[in-house]
Amino acid sequence: MPDTLSEVVPTECMEVVLHVWDYLDDQLTAEATTTLRAHIIVCPECYAFQSFQRGFLDALAGLRRPQRAPWRVKARVLASLAEAGLRTH
Amino acid sequence: MKDQDAAFEREALPWIDDVYRFALSLTRDESDADDVVQDTFLRAYRSWHTYLPGSDCRRWLFTICRNVFLRSRERARPTVELDATDVDAAAVGSVYATAAREGFEDIFSRLDLVPAINDALDKVPEPFRSALIIVDVEDQSYESAAEMLGVPIGTVRSRLFRGRRLMQEQLLTYAIDAGFAPRSACVEQRRNA
Helix, strand or coil: CCCCCCCCHHHHHHHHHHHHHHCCCCCCCCCHHHHHHHHHHCCCHHHHHHHHHHHHHHCCCCCCCCCCCCHHHHHHHHHHHHHHHHCCC | CCCEEEEEEEHHHHHHHHHHHHHHHCCCCCCHHHHHHHHHHHHHHHHHHHHHHHHHHHHHHHHHHHHHHHCCCCCCCCCCCCCCCHHHHHHHHHHHHHHHCCCCCCCCCHHHHHHHHHHHHHCCCHHHHHHHHHHHHHHCHHHHHHHHCCHHHHHHHHHHHHHHHHHHHHHHHHHCCCCCCCCCHHHHHHHCC
């Protein structure tokens, strides 16, 4: 893949650059997905580019950790709700 | 116990852990998150009559949570929307070109980058950060994010793309400045070991 986009980039590669996130987010039509995937499979540069982007999204998804609200928060919430009129078991 | 109280206890309260995590992602501060969660559930209880039974209660609570967060920061929603999705999409090509040139093609899979990813997310300005948290971290669809943020799906997409690009640029700069070893150097090191 060329260093800058001002250089000549093959149309198929440019499509991958422009739509890789739509592709990874499953936002493309079935036809567009098939077209992009077909090119990514045969183009090593676009495959590497797509892997780079997928790695980034995986890293972001990795920030999601099961996290429980501390007891102090639950106590505060329940207390304020009770004050507002909520009657619980 | 009133029926509506029972319904609130059954459908809304079990989401407190998720709402807390979401609030913490937005505020990046435990004390602020505590306040936001409390206010979220209070507002949710007071407007429980507007909740559509059987709909996605978690999404409904997230929407309230984000509004509470924005209000707490006294930030009005931006009135100018960026329409530069293609520019952002094209820019990721340049970010990748730099990463490849520096030997950082696999930078995002490195465990030592995790703290930097957290920091980078923290530095992404609103409204882009909320889009990243909702879609990329909380794994919500574009449609859900659009509903939570009160914007069209196209706006979610453009905010998301801008946020991702900003994060990638920050992380790449960090990796270069921090002297992370490029992949080629690691491969060479393993060969020599």
